[in-house]
Amino acid sequence: SQMAALAAVTGPQDCVAQMRDEFRSRRDLMVSGFQEMGVDLVVPDGAFYLFPRVGDGDEVAARLTKAGVIVVPGSAFGPGGKEHIRLSYAAARPQLEVALARMKDIL
Incomplete structure (x- = not known):
């Protein structure tokens, strides 16, 4: 292994450069989608997660899960996350586009 x-x-x-560029493109897709919905979030410099502020993160996470979009309520990361959800943009671009469309109906 060493x-x-x-x-x-x-x-x-x-x-590595190709994947970095691809993840940047996916990040930009998701960030643009949230911004179009008027959702506040910090654009991450690394990793492949977003932590948008959505109001009641537990309620929104439950509604998104019912709609087939898997997220984690921000409260799972401590009391400061209760107004957030956490989601990954490591999925394939077509899946991210579907997720954004479903989120628009909920957010």
Whole structure:
């Protein structure tokens, strides 16, 4: 496993740049979608999660789950998250587009 780790960090890195660009594109898609809905959020610099402010995060998470959009209520991350939900944009772009369309009906 150490040899594999060494190969990963010393070998060709072009695939890393491609994935970084793809995740940036997915992030921008989701951020734009939330902004169009008037939802407040901080644009993340890293990772692949968003933490938008949606009001009652527990209620919104339950409604989104019923609509087939999997999110985590922000309250799971402490009392400061109660007005938020957490979601990943690591899914395929078509799935993210469907999720945004479903969220527009709820948010």
